[in-house]
Amino acid sequence: MPILTLTLFLPLVGALVLLFLPKEDADRIRRVTLGFTLATFVASLLILPRFEFGRREIQLIEQAAWIPAVGIQYKVGVDGLSLVLALLTTLLTVLSVLYSFRETHRVKEYNLLFLLLETGMLGVFFALDFFLFYVFWELTLVPMYFLIGIWGGPRREYAAIKFFLYTLVGSLAMLLGILLLYFHLPPGQRTFDVLEIVRQRPLAGTGLLAQLAFWGFFLSFAIKVPMWPFHTWLPDAHVEAPTAGSVILAAILLKLGTYGFVRFSLPLFPEVFHQHALLIATLAVIGVIYGALVAMAQTDLKKLVAYSSVNHMGYVMLAVAAAAYAYGRQELADAAATALNGATMEMLAHGIITGALFLVVGVIYDDRAHTRGVDDFGGLWAVLPKYGAVSITAMFASLGLPGLMGFVAEFLIFVGSFSIIPVFTALAALGVVITAAFFLWTIQRIFLGPTNPRWVNLPDLDRREAWTLFPLVVLMIAFGVYPKPLLDIINLTSSQLVAMLR
Amino acid sequence: MNWADLRWLVPELVVAAAAVALLGADLVLPADRKRWLGGLALASLVAAGAACAVVLTDLGGLGAPGVRVFADTYTVDAFAVYFKLVALAAVALVVLVSLDYFPGRTPHLGEVFSLLLFSGVGLLLMASASDLILLLLSIEFVSLSSYLLAGFLKRDPKSNEAGVKYFLYGAATTGVMAYGFSLLYGLTGSTILYDIAARLDRAGPAAYLAVGMALAGFGFKVSMVPFHQWTPDVYEGAPTPITAFLSVGPKAAGFAALVRTLSIGIPLEQVNWPVLLAALSAVTMTVGNLLALLQRNLKRMLAYSSIAHAGYVLIALAAWKSAWALQGLLYYLLAYLFMNLGAFFVAMVAAEGTGSDEIPDHAGLSQRAPWVAGAMVVFMLSLTGIPPTAGFFGKFYLFAAAVDAGLLWLAALAVANSVISLYYYVGVLRALYLMPPAAPGPVPVPAGLRVGVLVALIGTLAAGLYPEPVVTFVEVARRLLGS
Numbered sequence: 001m002p003i004l005t006l007t008l009f010l011p012l013v014g015a016l017v018l019l020f021l022p023k024e025d026a027d028r029i030r031r032v033t034l035g036f037t038l039a040t041f042v043a044s045l046l047i048l049p050r051f052e053f054g055r056r057e058i059q060l061i062e063q064a065a066w067i068p069a070v071g072i073q074y075k076v077g078v079d080g081l082s083l084v085l086a087l088l089t090t091l092l093t094v095l096s097v098l099y100s101f102r103e104t105h106r107v108k109e110y111n112l113l114f115l116l117l118e119t120g121m122l123g124v125f126f127a128l129d130f131f132l133f134y135v136f137w138e139l140t141l142v143p144m145y146f147l148i149g150i151w152g153g154p155r156r157e158y159a160a161i162k163f164f165l166y167t168l169v170g171s172l173a174m175l176l177g178i179l180l181l182y183f184h185l186p187p188g189q190r191t192f193d194v195l196e197i198v199r200q201r202p203l204a205g206t207g208l209l210a211q212l213a214f215w216g217f218f219l220s221f222a223i224k225v226p227m228w229p230f231h232t233w234l235p236d237a238h239v240e241a242p243t244a245g246s247v248i249l250a251a252i253l254l255k256l257g258t259y260g261f262v263r264f265s266l267p268l269f270p271e272v273f274h275q276h277a278l279l280i281a282t283l284a285v286i287g288v289i290y291g292a293l294v295a296m297a298q299t300d301l302k303k304l305v306a307y308s309s310v311n312h313m314g315y316v317m318l319a320v321a322a323a324a325y326a327y328g329r330q331e332l333a334d335a336a337a338t339a340l341n342g343a344t345m346e347m348l349a350h351g352i353i354t355g356a357l358f359l360v361v362g363v364i365y366d367d368r369a370h371t372r373g374v375d376d377f378g379g380l381w382a383v384l385p386k387y388g389a390v391s392i393t394a395m396f397a398s399l400g401l402p403g404l405m406g407f408v409a410e411f412l413i414f415v416g417s418f419s420i421i422p423v424f425t426a427l428a429a430l431g432v433v434i435t436a437a438f439f440l441w442t443i444q445r446i447f448l449g450p451t452n453p454r455w456v457n458l459p460d461l462d463r464r465e466a467w468t469l470f471p472l473v474v475l476m477i478a479f480g481v482y483p484k485p486l487l488d489i490i491n492l493t494s495s496q497l498v499a500m501l502r
Numbered sequence: 503m504n505w506a507d508l509r510w511l512v513p514e515l516v517v518a519a520a521a522v523a524l525l526g527a528d529l530v531l532p533a534d535r536k537r538w539l540g541g542l543a544l545a546s547l548v549a550a551g552a553a554c555a556v557v558l559t560d561l562g563g564l565g566a567p568g569v570r571v572f573a574d575t576y577t578v579d580a581f582a583v584y585f586k587l588v589a590l591a592a593v594a595l596v597v598l599v600s601l602d603y604f605p606g607r608t609p610h611l612g613e614v615f616s617l618l619l620f621s622g623v624g625l626l627l628m629a630s631a632s633d634l635i636l637l638l639l640s641i642e643f644v645s646l647s648s649y650l651l652a653g654f655l656k657r658d659p660k661s662n663e664a665g666v667k668y669f670l671y672g673a674a675t676t677g678v679m680a681y682g683f684s685l686l687y688g689l690t691g692s693t694i695l696y697d698i699a700a701r702l703d704r705a706g707p708a709a710y711l712a713v714g715m716a717l718a719g720f721g722f723k724v725s726m727v728p729f730h731q732w733t734p735d736v737y738e739g740a741p742t743p744i745t746a747f748l749s750v751g752p753k754a755a756g757f758a759a760l761v762r763t764l765s766i767g768i769p770l771e772q773v774n775w776p777v778l779l780a781a782l783s784a785v786t787m788t789v790g791n792l793l794a795l796l797q798r799n800l801k802r803m804l805a806y807s808s809i810a811h812a813g814y815v816l817i818a819l820a821a822w823k824s825a826w827a828l829q830g831l832l833y834y835l836l837a838y839l840f841m842n843l844g845a846f847f848v849a850m851v852a853a854e855g856t857g858s859d860e861i862p863d864h865a866g867l868s869q870r871a872p873w874v875a876g877a878m879v880v881f882m883l884s885l886t887g888i889p890p891t892a893g894f895f896g897k898f899y900l901f902a903a904a905v906d907a908g909l910l911w912l913a914a915l916a917v918a919n920s921v922i923s924l925y926y927y928v929g930v931l932r933a934l935y936l937m938p939p940a941a942p943g944p945v946p947v948p949a950g951l952r953v954g955v956l957v958a959l960i961g962t963l964a965a966g967l968y969p970e971p972v973v974t975f976v977e978v979a980r981r982l983l984g985s
Contacts, residue, residue: 023872069973109868131898135889142883145928149936157936161928168888168924172917175898179905179913212910 002062003050004076004126007043007086011036011093011118018115023108030101033111037094040118044090051083053488056496058082058128058195066132071182071191076126080492081262081344085255086125088351091471092251093118096244099359099468102367103151103242110151113143114244121252125259130178130192134171140253141167144237144245151242159233159240166233170220177216180209181268198267198500214272217265218280224257225313227280228287238306243362246302250309251355255347258316262343262497266320270327270501277325281424284321287314288431296438301372302365304442305357308398311431312350315413318428319343322417327501332420336501339416340494341487346409348486349397349479353406356394356472363387363465368458374442379451386461388447390469397476399439400432404480507571510557510578513550513586514626520546521619528612536611540601543615547594547622551587558583564978574694575633577762580979584832585629585758588839592751593622595843595954599850600743602948607655607741614654621647621751628755632766634683634693637759638676641719644752645672652740652748664739671732672722679719685712686767695767702772709773716763717782723756725809726816727786734793737805742853745801746846749808754835757815761831764819765983780820784915787813791922799859800849803926804842807885810923811838814916817900821907828983830899832976837892837965841884844958847951848878855945861930866939874947875934877959882927884962887920892965 014036021029052059061077078086096114103110120143123136141164149160182190184202191197203210223230238246265273273280291311298304319339326332326339364387365372381388397404410432417425461469479486508515524539531538557578561568568579597618604614624644631637649672653665687693689708690701702709721729737745764775790810797803815838818831851874852864868875884893897920904913947955965972 066968067970067973069970069977135894138889138894142879142888146935149932157932160936161925161932164928165921165924169921172920175901176905176910176913176917179902182902183906 003043003047004060004078005062007040007047007090008076008119008122008126010040010043011115011122015112015115015119018108018112021108023106026104026107029108029111030097033097033115034094034101036115037090037097037118040122041090041094044087044122047078047083047086051078053492056080056492056499061128063128066129071193072131073129073191073193074132075128075193076123076132077128078126079496080489080494081259082125084344084348084486084489085252085259086122088255088348089118089121089125089252092247092351092355095355095359095468095471096247098464099247099362100242100244101464103244105151109146113147114248117143117147117248121248121256124256128194130182130194130197132192133194134175134178137174137256138171140256141171144241144249144253147245148237148241151245152240154240155236156240159236162233163237166223166230170223173216174220177213177220180213180216184209194264201268203269204271210269210272214265214269214276217260217268221257221260221265222283224260225254225317226257226310227283227313227317228290228310229283231287231291231310234310235303235306238309238358239300239302243358243366246306246358246362247355250305250358251351254309254313255351258313258320258343258347261317261320262340262493266324266497267500270324273324274327277321277327278421278424281318281321281325281421284314284317285424285427285431287311287317288428289434292431292434292438296434296441299374301374301442301446302358302361304374304438305354305361308357308435308438309350309354311435312346312354312398314431315410315428316343316346316350318421318424319346319413319417322420322425323498323501326420333498335416335419337416337491337494337498338412339420340497341490342409342412342414342416344490344494345412345483345487346406349405349409349476352472352475353394353397356390356469356476357398359465359469359472360387360391360394363461363469369455374445377446377452377455378449379447380455381447382451383456383458384460386466390461390473392443392447393473393476395439395443397480399436402480403477405476405483406480408480408483504571509560510569510571510576513553513557513590514623516546516550516553517590517619517626518623521616521623524612524616524619528610528616531612533609537601537605539612539615540597543597543619544594546619547590547597550626551590554583554586554590564975567982570632570696574696575636576630577632578630579982580975581758581762581832581983582630584975584979585754586626588754588836589622589625589629589751592747592754592839592843593618593625595957596743596747596751598950599746599847599954600950602950603741603743603850610654614651617647617651617654618747621651621747625751625755629758631759632695632762634686634695634698637763638680638683641679641723641756641759642676644723644755645676648672648744648748648752651744652736654744655741658739660739661741662739664736667732667739668736675718675722675729678715682712682715682718685715695763698767699769702767702769705772709768713764713768713773713775713778717778720756720760720763721782724753724760724812724815726782726812727789727809730786730790730809730812733809734802734805737808738799738801738859742801742846742850745804746843749804749842749846750839753808753812754839757831757835761819761828762983765822765828770822776820776822779816780909780912783813783816783820784912785813786810786816787916787919789813791919794926795922797926798861800852800861800864800930801859803861803930804845804849807923807926808842810919811842811885813919814897814900817904817909817912817916820912821900821903821909824903824906825980826899826903826906828980829973829976830896830903832979833899833969833972834896836972837884837896837962840958840961840965841881841891841893844877844881844955844962845885847954847958848874848881851945851947851951851955854948856940861933862937863940864930864933865937867934867945869939870941870943871945871947874945874955877955878934879931880959880962882930884966886924886927890963890966892962892969895966895969
């Protein structure tokens with residue numbers, strides 16, 4: 001059974017089914033959507049028993065001719081990296097759809113867009129043909145534009161078009177990079193097959209062209225991550241997007257950028273990446289510290305979480321830059337593998353934790369207090385014990401408390417990067433202190449202290465909300481205490497990459 | 503003259519005969535039956551399409567070289583057949599939506615269809631002409647019918663303005679082009695492209711002058727800067743189905759004629775025309791896109807967008823040495839046919855429903871005509887170049903040609919332009935989806951328009967998702983051109 005193809009297109013089938021449901025029947029639309037996302041989640045879990053855990057290479061490849069005249073094919077496959085990110089995607093889509101049951105405005109279009117988005121995201125992680133990859137990469141933009149633009153906050157139109165324009169600039173720069181790679185393959189062997197292009201590295205030794213192609217890819221991924229100074233779309237998009245949209249944006253769409261760096265930039269342009277690794281590490285460190293400082297200055301909880309993303313994605317990029325800097329140095333190979341493990345772990349941790357944090361913001365803002373000013377609350381834990389416990393756990397996880405998932409990721413990143421670029425790593429560690437400070441301060445202002453009498457009558461988490469949040473909390477704790485099963489999968493890809501980079 | 507050669511002209515003859523028959527039938531049919539004339543026009547176009555297939559078979563299938571008939575003045579090859587099919591599809595779709603548009607606006611329904619068919623004949627001739635005089639005549643044939651169609655709504659001052667402007671501009675550029683052609687004749691003593699190519703040696707600046715002047719005429723047809731100024735006014739004023747037609751039919755045929763003239767008639771060693779066209783491409787796409795940003799009227803926006811797209815297509819001529827160039831041009835024009843006609847058809851639905859061509863007045867159309875608005879999403883994304891649409895694959899092809907030919911700067915400029923274009927194309931979607939409906943109630947979609955939108959939608963998506971058949975066709979057309 002072509003399990004990847006099935007997982008990939010189930011949401012699209014769901015979207016087509018929705019097209020033919022009457023838009024007045026909101027309940028059925030919600031249930032059908034949830035059904036399809038659950039089925040997709042189950043399908044993605046079924047990849048696990050088929051996956052050979054001893055193999056580092058990409059496996060479970062499914063392919064078919066598509067446009068053979070120009071060397072384009074349908075080709076999908078997974079390795080440790082894409083597998084865990086795909087699982088994250090299917091899980092968070094289910095939770096987002098479940099959370100969105102309360103959405104009553106244009107329900108049909110809303111759910112349809114989520115299903116389209118899921119196929120787009122999964123496609124990015126599965127695609128092994130550059131053309132196919134690009135198609136899915138762009139496919140993620142359109143639904144998100146509409147999700148922000150129709151269901152977003154007061155400045156939704158501005159945020160939506162800004163998001164679209166920024167990411168399109170990057171995408172098209174990458175497209176030129178892809179074409180440069182393609183046309184430097186020997187005539188007659190031209191293909192968009194990722195594995196083949198990575199094997200041949202057609203631009204190695206071309207000097208300027210390799211530089212141009214590298215920066216083309218860089219621009220695309222750096223905007224997506226987003227790295228400082230390409231991050232300015234993020235606060236707008238995250239803050240204006242509806243809650244479930246913010247969850248998907250933060251948890252998955254940002255990972256497309258870091259995934260791109262690890263999957264493509266590292267193996268395709270190791271020399272060029274190595275050459276610029278310190279510059280990129282500098283940007284990463286600025287992102288870490290700047291993100292944390294700006295987050296600290298926010299009084300809007302959603303903005304605070306948004307800027308904490310800039311900070312956390314900075315850690316990921318620090319580790320990736322460290323791995324690139326280790327290129328060609330045998331003695332640093334282990335450290336590079338550790339850094340990459342940390343980077344991937346942080347992608348997952350940030351996905352789970354920040355996903356939870358945006359849901360936490362949504363629970364209080366969408367349906368209860370209709371404000372998310374950090375200073376508008378106080379003593380909320382006493383009023384909402386379940387909600388408080390979940391929120392505080394997620395915030396602790398985000399600031400890197402040992403025993404929770406974020407700690408494992410950051411620990412690996414710092415251990416790995418420190419042997420390679422010690423000064424940068426030490427500076428980035430400063431970010432951890434600031435992050436701890438602003439999250440603790442936030443917890444204090446919202447959940448502790450005297451109870452604000454305005455909110456004494458708020459209801460605690462209802463059953464559906466609990467169902468959307470508890471799985472994430474369980475994962476944060478489980479992988480915080482015992483990350484080994486996850487690390488075993490992740491390490492397959494990291495060690496494979498490092499082996500290629502020696 | 504060999505009478506048997508007429509079999510290569512069956513498509514042209516079928517359409518021409520139908521056009522004449524329509525004029526006659528228009529006189530005798532009572533007013534309430536005139537819609538039948540549209541049916542007859544459609545039937546003749548389908549028959550001409552079938553005749554094109556026969557012509558292709560007679561050539562010996564897709565892979566066979568073309569034939570030159572009537573003393574080398576007329577060339578029938580895969581390239582020509584491709585453009586003929588594109589032209590016939592354009593005319594057919596426009597006839598289809600005219601069935602809904604013109605009744606009630608003019609009593610002279612038969613003349614509309616007849617003129618559309620005559621214009622179609624001109625397009626078919628343009629695709630094959632390999633002689634300067636025949637080329638000039640066929641371009642004029644298209645132009646004269648188009649002037650009349652643009653100004654067809656006699657009581658509408660904007661339509662009148664469109665007709666007159668189009669005529670004055672067209673007459674002037676044709677004059678310049680004719681002068682350029684006469685220079686080429688003077689330099690080589692022949693009007694046949696094959697002979698010109700053989701004799702045009704050491705012509706120097708005179709050849710550049712001749713090519714430059716000829717470009718005025720082609721530039722007018724395809725809306726290339728600096729011969730584009732007529733476009734927004736004519737597009738805005740002309741009846742919308744005619745605007746839709748002008749934006750794809752004459753444009754595609756103009757490119758066909760331009761490609762054939764340059765690639766066959768003007769050897770690269772004599773005139774380095776790719777460099778010239780690289781500059782024109784850069785200017786055209788940038789001017790078109792920047793001015794499109796300022797538009798609020800949907801038809802004017804699409805007019806400037808059509809200028810920008812001419813700029814993208816010109817990349818193919820600039821990157822001529824890449825094998826992808828001509829294929830990209832051919833593919834792009836097909837993609838453009840579907841996505842641009844689709845956009846104009848949706849504009850017609852929106853204008854009928856809201857009584858306005860202003861984009862903000864179309865607010866909330868997604869709630870009032872969900873399927874049509876959904877189709878518009880596909881058309882706008884396709885015009886921007888977002889996958890998985892035909893517009894994306896077309897741009898992919900053209901950008902690839904530029905990269906392959908080493909014109910990275912032009913590819914980068916095209917990328918920048920694509921990003922700019924996103925802003926105004928998404929501006930339409932913003933009105934349709936993000937803004938609340940201006941008035942309640944569904945917008946009616948007449949039957950012909952419904953079919954038109956559907957065909958354009960299927961074409962845009964199918965050519966984007968599965969371009970392989972078209973890719974095969976254009977690859978052969980490229981390889982055989984001029985052989």
